[in-house]
Structure formats: C-alpha cells, structure tokens
Amino acid sequence: MDAHHARYPFFESARQAVGEAGVDLVTLIREGHPAVERGRERVQRALVAGTVEQASDQRVDARTEVLSYPIARVLVSLVDAPGAVEKYAASEATTAHERFVEEFERGRQSTLGGDPLTLDAVLREFDLASVVRSDGTDTDPTEYRVAVGTYLDLAPAGDDWRLVTRELADGWVTVTRRELYDLLERAVERRVADGLPLTVPEEIADPLAAVVSEVESALATATYPRSFDRVDPGSFPPCMQALLDRARSDEESLSAAGRFALVSFLGALGMDGEAATTLVGSADESLAYAADRLDGGLYPPPSCSTMQAYDVCIDPDDRCATIDHPLEYYAEALE
Ligand code: SF4
The missing domain is CATH 1.10.579 (DNA Cyclobutane Dipyrimidine Photolyase, subunit A; domain 3)
Incomplete structure (x- = not known):
C-alpha cells in the first residue's frame, strides 16, 4: 500500500492492495487498530467540515490511511443522520479534487511520499479514455474534448454546464482543464457513493457502536x-x-x-x-x-x-x- 493508495483509497489499485494484504476488517475493528480512529475522523470531518483531510497534528502512516477508508464506509453506513452518505461521498470527492489540483498543477508530492499523480493516470482509473486533448498534443493543454455521453453523465447541475451553452462538435464537448477536474470530482463522488450504505453484519456493527455514537453526537450537538x-x-x-x-x-x-x-x-x-x-x-x-x-x-x-x-x-x-x-x-x- 503506497502513497497513492493512501491519498486515493477509492482507486481500484488500492482496493486490490487491501485485498492482497489479506486484511480482515473484523480483526482490525476488534483489536482497535488505529485505522478505526482515523476512519471515525474521516467520517466526522466529512460530515461536519466537508473534508477528509487528517488533522495536521495526528498524521497516520500510509497503510493506516488506506485501511481507514473501508472502515469509514462501514461507519457512514451505520450513522443515523439525514444525507450522511451523500455528504460523505461529496467530501471525499472535494478532498480528492484538491489533491488532484495539487499534484497535476503544482507537481506537489504527497507528504506520504511517492511521485505526483498524473492526469492521464486518473483518466485511466475512471475509464475516461473518451477525454482527449483538444489540440491533439501532450504539451500542457488548457482545453479538452469530452464525449457527449460522458459529459452528460458527469456534468453537475447548473446553467454553466447545460449542453446548449457548450461548444459541441461531432459528439464532443469542449471543456477547460478546470472543468475537467470538476468532472473528475463527480466521478470520484460516484465511485465513493457506489454501494453505500452497506449492509453491515452485527459482528462488525456491535464493536463499532461507541464510535458511531461519537460521530452522531458530534452532529447532534x-x-x-x-x-x-x-x-x-x-x-x-x-x-x-x-x-x-x-x-x-x-x-x-x-x-x-x-x-x-x-x-x-x-x-x-x-x-x-x-x-x-x-x-x-x-x-x-x-x-x-x-x-x-x-x-x-x-x-x-x-x-x-x-x-x-x-x-x-x-x-x-x-x-x-x-x-x-x-x-x-x-x-x-x-x-
Ligand atoms: S464566534 Fe461563531 S459566529 Fe462569531 S465569527 Fe466565530 S464562528 Fe462566526
């Protein structure tokens, strides 16, 4: 499990890494692994502050960060609060968007190490092969073309995104690089929300009851x-x-x-x-x-x-x- 998995635990490669490591969530939860506390923080910050960034004074290692994601998915499924799943997915996506911009635009490395992520890698991750550079080059383009089906699938609501306001040619919609990042945020949100809320068996829900109560108290105060x-x-x-x-x-x-x-x-x-x-x-x-x-x-x-x-x-x-x-x-x- 590497730095990219820690920053983007919803990537398929992160899911595979967790599977290959043979991690047993029940054991992690029963033993009070630090990923449980980080999972609580992940959900709580998502619901009260709109971000899943770690508190700067409580950084955990990459493995704990990766493992906190499946635990957070379990926790948010157990939290009794209106819109919790939607808000959690939106906050994961907001944080991912900020990290994408840091890495794509500034080439900034993660504090957890590893090379900066590339835009192409993220487009491949979300199977967005239909996004192409509008000038056909690899050199820092400012505009991209998105297949109209992909565009309609990912574009948020709002007048600026309505198709009639867009340049549309041969089935392709032109977007700026910033708008492409917004579409990627939407793709992340979809990926995170997929399958939520989970059906959580008692053997997992029972030992997490106190953690879930803590999150609910933070929301209810x-x-x-x-x-x-x-x-x-x-x-x-x-x-x-x-x-x-x-x-x-x-x-x-x-x-x-x-x-x-x-x-x-x-x-x-x-x-x-x-x-x-x-x-x-x-x-x-x-x-x-x-x-x-x-x-x-x-x-x-x-x-x-x-x-x-x-x-x-x-x-x-x-x-x-x-x-x-x-x-x-x-x-x-x-x-
Ligand atoms: S005390 Fe409360 S209302 Fe006043 S500035 Fe701070 S957060 Fe805002």
Missing part, C-alpha cells in the same frame, strides 16, 4: 435556529461575511472547511443552489460547484467551536461572545 424569513447578508456573522468576501475575490481561495461552512450556512438560510451561486458569484469555482449541489440545508452548518477548530472563525465581534452558532448570531442580528 449543534443547536441553532432552523428557519428564517429572509436572507440579509448585512446580518451575516463576521466569519460568513469574511468567507463570502474571500469567495468573491479573485485573489483568495477558500479552504474546504471554509467552503463547506459558507455553503451549508447559505443552505440553512433556505437558499437553493441557484440563489447561493448568484450571491457568491463564480470567482471560486469549487464553491460555485458545491453551491450548485446545495439541497436546502441538507448538511448541518458547523458550530462556532467547530469553526474555531478548522480556523474559519474569523474576526469574532462582541455578539460572538454571546452565541454558540453562526445561525444563532444571524437570528439575533435579524431582530
């Missing part, structure tokens, strides 16, 4: 107002004002946690994907993509303590000392 009669950006808490400004800026990009916090906050205000995308604008493509998939407050927005833990509690003011959740702040500011 957030108490906050749940309905609002209007959207007033002037009443947003300082963190959301700052995240909105960053999302609209061409110069700054949001962390996965910041993107998740802002999108889930807007969803909790009752905004749909179109309204959220209009409010945010399209400077941050990943955020616009996430907002496009917003489903009316499906994902609970993070509490102030979670925002602090993920470094997205920004410029707290006097009112912040009296509340525990950004939505509580908003409800008070609206009065």
Whole structure:
C-alpha cells in the first residue's frame, strides 16, 4: 500500500492492495487498530467540515490511511443522520479534487511520499479514455474534448454546464482543464457513493457502536435556529461575511472547511443552489460547484467551536461572545 493508495483509497489499485494484504476488517475493528480512529475522523470531518483531510497534528502512516477508508464506509453506513452518505461521498470527492489540483498543477508530492499523480493516470482509473486533448498534443493543454455521453453523465447541475451553452462538435464537448477536474470530482463522488450504505453484519456493527455514537453526537450537538424569513447578508456573522468576501475575490481561495461552512450556512438560510451561486458569484469555482449541489440545508452548518477548530472563525465581534452558532448570531442580528 503506497502513497497513492493512501491519498486515493477509492482507486481500484488500492482496493486490490487491501485485498492482497489479506486484511480482515473484523480483526482490525476488534483489536482497535488505529485505522478505526482515523476512519471515525474521516467520517466526522466529512460530515461536519466537508473534508477528509487528517488533522495536521495526528498524521497516520500510509497503510493506516488506506485501511481507514473501508472502515469509514462501514461507519457512514451505520450513522443515523439525514444525507450522511451523500455528504460523505461529496467530501471525499472535494478532498480528492484538491489533491488532484495539487499534484497535476503544482507537481506537489504527497507528504506520504511517492511521485505526483498524473492526469492521464486518473483518466485511466475512471475509464475516461473518451477525454482527449483538444489540440491533439501532450504539451500542457488548457482545453479538452469530452464525449457527449460522458459529459452528460458527469456534468453537475447548473446553467454553466447545460449542453446548449457548450461548444459541441461531432459528439464532443469542449471543456477547460478546470472543468475537467470538476468532472473528475463527480466521478470520484460516484465511485465513493457506489454501494453505500452497506449492509453491515452485527459482528462488525456491535464493536463499532461507541464510535458511531461519537460521530452522531458530534452532529447532534449543534443547536441553532432552523428557519428564517429572509436572507440579509448585512446580518451575516463576521466569519460568513469574511468567507463570502474571500469567495468573491479573485485573489483568495477558500479552504474546504471554509467552503463547506459558507455553503451549508447559505443552505440553512433556505437558499437553493441557484440563489447561493448568484450571491457568491463564480470567482471560486469549487464553491460555485458545491453551491450548485446545495439541497436546502441538507448538511448541518458547523458550530462556532467547530469553526474555531478548522480556523474559519474569523474576526469574532462582541455578539460572538454571546452565541454558540453562526445561525444563532444571524437570528439575533435579524431582530
Ligand atoms: S464566534 Fe461563531 S459566529 Fe462569531 S465569527 Fe466565530 S464562528 Fe462566526
């Protein structure tokens, strides 16, 4: 099991490596292998912060990271929370997208070692042989052509992706490199969601009961107002004002946690994907993509303590000392 398997545990080669290593999940769980704790963190961070990145002070080795993925799939199947599977798959895909960009664009190596992944390798992984460089060369193209069937299969919702807005010739749709990454994110999301939720036998579910409760408690601790009669950006808490400004800026990009916090906050205000995308604008493509998939407050927005833990509690003011959740702040500011 190598660094690529650790960063992309949903790759077929990672699944094979786990199979060839003869790993027995029941034994891992019974013995409390570190992959169980990392699997818990994987699911919990996915559901409360929109990322599966490890906490920087708690790095595990490549083997543990790979093994945490099948355990996370079991855990998320056991968690009793609306939209858990969909949110988990979306968060795995968001993190993969960020890693793809790091490796394709910056040639950055994983902290776990190994060569940077190539775009061709990922296209092969998802059987996207129908994606070709539009200029027919191998030299750093900025546009690609995608077979229309593949495009329709993977394109997210949203006006920008509608086929009528696209250049279409001989059954091929032209996309930018950034858009190709969005399509790959979608392919990852599909791969991760495939087969979930699992049917988990008792011999696995029983020893994981306490871990599942821990995840559910982290989701349930957030108490906050749940309905609002209007959207007033002037009443947003300082963190959301700052995240909105960053999302609209061409110069700054949001962390996965910041993107998740802002999108889930807007969803909790009752905004749909179109309204959220209009409010945010399209400077941050990943955020616009996430907002496009917003489903009316499906994902609970993070509490102030979670925002602090993920470094997205920004410029707290006097009112912040009296509340525990950004939505509580908003409800008070609206009065
Ligand atoms: S205390 Fe809460 S509402 Fe205030 S800035 Fe921090 S996260 Fe936002």
